[in-house]
Each structure stands twice: as structure tokens, then as C-alpha cells.
Amino acid sequence: TNFIYAFHVPLFFFVSGVLTKPNDVCQKIDWGKFYSSLILPYFLLCGINLTLCLTERFIKQGFSLECFAKSIVAQLIGLQQIEDAYGCATLWFVYTLLLIKILQKLLDVKTLILLTIIGFPFVYYLNSIDLTISWAFTNVFLALPFFVAGMLCRKKIVNKKTIKNK
Numbered sequence: 812t813n814f815i816y817a818f819h820v821p822l823f824f825f826v827s828g829v830l831t832k833p834n835d836v837c838q839k840i841d842w843g844k845f846y847s848s849l850i851l852p853y854f855l856l857c858g859i860n861l862t863l864c865l866t867e868r869f870i871k872q873g874f875s876l877e878c879f880a881k882s883i884v885a886q887l888i889g890l891q892q893i894e895d896a897y898g899c900a901t902l903w904f905v906y907t908l909l910l911i912k913i914l915q916k917l918l919d920v921k922t923l924i925l926l927t928i929i930g931f932p933f934v935y936y937l938n939s940i941d942l943t944i945s946w947a948f949t950n951v952f953l954a955l956p957f958f959v960a961g962m963l964c965r966k967k968i969v970n971k972k973t974i975k976n977k
Contacts, residue, residue, distance in 0.1 A: 819957040820954070821941075821957045822905060822953075822957075823908075824904075824908070824911070824954040824957035824958045824961065825957045825958070825961040825964075826961060827908055827911075827958055827961060828957065828958040828959060828961020828963075828964070829962070829964055829965045829967065830910070830961075830965075831915060831958075831961070831962055831965070839916075840913060840916045840917075845909065845912065845913075849905060849908065849909045849912065850909065851903065853899075853902060853905045853906060853909065854886070856902055856905075856944050857902055858946075859888045860896055860897070860900060860902070861882055861883075861886065864882075865878070865879060865896045865897070866883070876897075877894045877943055878895060878897075878925060879896075880896075881893045881894065881895075881896030881918050882896040882898065884896065885899065886898055886929040887899030888946075889903065889906040889907075889910075889946060889947030889948060890905050890946050890947075891946070891947075897940055899947065903947045904950075904951055904954075906947035907950040907951055907954050908954075909946045910947065910948060910951045911954060911955060911958050912952055914951070914955075915962075917959075920959070920962065920963075923929070923955065923962075924959055926952075926955065927952075927955045927956045927959050928950060930951075930952035930955065931952050931953065931955065931956050932935040932951055933952070934949050934952040935953065937949070938953075950969070
């Protein structure tokens with residue numbers, strides 16, 4: 812599974828970058844589009860996952876208001892888990908993509924590349940010394956290089972299509 816995991820997650824962010832129209836200047840964020848395409852599906856899937864996990868926990872250990880509250884907080888801020896509570900778990904990539912899309916709207920491509928150059932080695936180093944931070948925010952720096960590479964490839968693809976159409 813590590814072999815598959817090593818390719819499908821980077822591929823997901825690369826394809827997301829290819830499908831994202833790059834901007835050269837800061838753009839206003841269309842929160843309606845974000846809500847319908849990323850935020851709503853994230854919370855629906857997290858809600859289903861949380862219901863299943865808490866139901867299993869209830870059957871084995873009984874209801875815990877503390878666990879429920881921690882799980883909600885973890886999902887809201889993009890933590891995969893808080894102690895014994897459930898977070899966004901395997902949906903971290905959706906939360907990470909949401910954060911990357913916000914950055915992409917607020918920053919130009921050159922600034923995203925600079926952020927990638929600075930952030931990726933730092934977070935990679937933290938992971939290499941077994942300081943694993945299970946927060947979607949730190950995953951932004953690991954996923955950003957693949958997303959930016961996809962955006963840059965999109966520019967080349969669009970330029971080739973424009974030249975062929977002339």
C-alpha cells in the first residue's frame with residue numbers, strides 16, 4: 812500500500828493543479844463555489860465517518876461527550892486525530908486542497924513557487940525526524956510542489972493549444 816500511496820496522493824494534487832486556472836494577480840475567492848465543491852463534500856464525508864466511528868465506539872465503550880467535541884474540533888481545523896478522538900482522518904487531502912486553493916487565489920504563481928521552495932524542505936525535515944504533525948496545514952507544504960507543477964504544466968498545455976489553433 813505504501814507504493815500506491817506514494818503515487819496517488821501526489822498525482823491527485825498534480826491533477827488538481829492542472830485543472831486549476833492559474834492567476835497572475837490576486838483574485839477574489841468565490842466562497843459559493845468553494846462551499847459546493849470542497850467544503851460541503853468534506854463535512855458530509857467527515858460527518859458520515861464520524862457517525863460510523865462514534866457508533867462503533869458507543870457500542871464498545873459508551874458515549875463520550877468529550878470525544879465527540881474533540882472530534883468536531885479536529886474536523887473543523889483539519890487535524891487527522893486528537894488523542895482518542897476522530898478527526899478528518901483520510902479526508903486530510905480534501906482539507907489540504909481547500910487550503911491550497913485559497914493560497915492559489917491569494918498569491919501569484921511566483922509567490923507560490925517561493926512558498927514551495929521554503930516550506931517543503933522544512934516540513935519534509937520535520938517528518939524525517941519522526942516529528943509527525945497530523946495537521947492538514949503542514950500537508951499543504953508537502954502537496955504544494957505537486958499542485959504548482961500541475962499549474963505550470965497547464966500553462967504549457969494551454970500555450971500549445973493556443974499555438975495550434977492559430
